[in-house]
Amino acid sequence: MSTRSQVLELAILGRLRESPVHGYELRKHLNVTLGAFRTLSYGSLYPALRSLTERGLISAAEPRSSALGGRRARIVYHLTDDGREYLDSALASAEPTSWEDDAFDVRFTLFGSTDARTRLRILEGRRARMVERREKLRQSFRRTSRRMDAYTAELARHGLEQVEREVEWLEQVIDTERGTRGALDYGSLPTREPRDPTTSGDANGYSAPDVTQTKEQL
Amino acid sequence: MSTRSQVLELAILGRLRESPVHGYELRKHLNVTLGAFRTLSYGSLYPALRSLTERGLISAAEPRSSALGGRRARIVYHLTDDGREYLDSALASAEPTSWEDDAFDVRFTLFGSTDARTRLRILEGRRARMVERREKLRQSFRRTSRRMDAYTAELARHGLEQVEREVEWLEQVIDTERGTRGALDYGSLPTREPRDPTTSGDANGYSAPDVTQTKEQL
């Protein structure tokens, strides 16, 4: 059982691996990267930070107020050695909880700090899960579609389609992982409708960024 | 705020409009049609049924046990007049809560009992919501994509694509709605007898699918 708060903890530790941050900014970051729309409330974030601090995985640094002017003192959190150790072992695991709905996104986001074999195992686990879901949907759709009214059927069809696309996406990512064996280039992933390259130019064509160096440490 | 339980209530009443059912089967039905994967637990369902009963919107009929053999007595719930009235007014509304994530699916499922104008307003509200989300994602993607590592960016790109497809789907449904003005034809899908387009406003013209009958065969 990957409780939501465990996933949140992982996300926090993962972000803290990059650099220390304070709560307010952490929240903004998490709202952008994960969830996309799931809004992380302070009522979840701050208790999580406290819990992690109590367990010695992170540590709070009250900064010398000055320098930035008179803003309310920000409490900057950073990973402790224990925290880094804990995070590394968490990132090396590839159990079913890693490809559960919520957890998967977080794990994927942290693939930059995950070794290639673990990445592949998680991706394959996720794919198996999605295929399973797809089959279940297909079956229940075939069995019941003529007893459904048109709207219910259309919604089911659309839901099925979304899952099918999820599987296709995973397949492409897995292929890329297998092909490149570490050097990541997602610019080569086919986009559904080739977008106008003049807009935001490099949006699709980044060559492997700093990920490689982080990964090399493993 | 469409609380989850309010959405659940709507789904229950909507299903009961078709025909009376008992709790166990209601759960199965809701697990198939909505959610697709969100598992509705008894701990949610039965309290909801009790609450609806207490408010007089549904009523529980303890069936004469006989006839079916010795199974544990099933409690069959059916809509009361008050319940039908309440449901009808709920189905006639098209407020923002109708196109919130969870609520939308339920409302869409019940489009068969919703008049054409309300359907369109809900669909357009939903589309606006999705477009808004898409724009937010695009912006935050463009702003931050070069500061992200490849995996985070790829996940964001994929998320954006899913939302784009959602918008496209809505657009198609809206077109179909506009074109047919009541008679629904979602293409190759097995549909019941096409509705008479002249009776606008009340579109629930299908004969009730019989769920209880199959049980009797056992």
Added chain:
DNA sequence: GCCTACATGTAAATAGTTACATGATTGA
């Protein structure tokens, strides 16, 4: 002068799940 964004936290309320209690029937 007011609103928004920055910034941290807590208490109370609410929502939701899991585990349990109970028990019959069917099929392997």
Added chain:
DNA sequence: TCAATCATGTAACTATTTACATGTAGGC
């Protein structure tokens, strides 16, 4: 006979959100 499915329910627990409390700084 053992597991699975049918069938209803509750109590305890866990999780999550909302509202509140507090205060600064900068732009309009």
